[in-house]
Amino acid sequence: MAVQKGKGNVKPKKATTTKISEKNVIEAMANLEKLAMEYIGQAKDKIKTGRKITDQIRVVADNIENELLIEGINLTEAYDSMDFVGVGIGVL
Secondary structure, three states: OOOOOOOOOOOOOOOOOOOOHHHHHHHHHHHHHHHHHHHHHHOOHHHHHHHHHHHHHHHHHHHHHHHHHHHHHHOOOOEEOOEEEOOOOOOO
């Protein structure tokens, strides 16, 4: 079995990510609202189904908020670099 030699400096291609605009996010949330309302409207027990949906939406919102808080804390906490101690400055 022969082994082919390849170039040593071959770097893997990075996946390109599309930039998401605020307008697209707001539009997606509006679509989520419509979808949730339609789903609740066709449910046998509208109150129970509505509570489940709103609870799940709150969980998602809390996850986003917690991630932002963690990111803000990481930007403003002190760091140690063996030789000196500094403080990162971040703004939320």
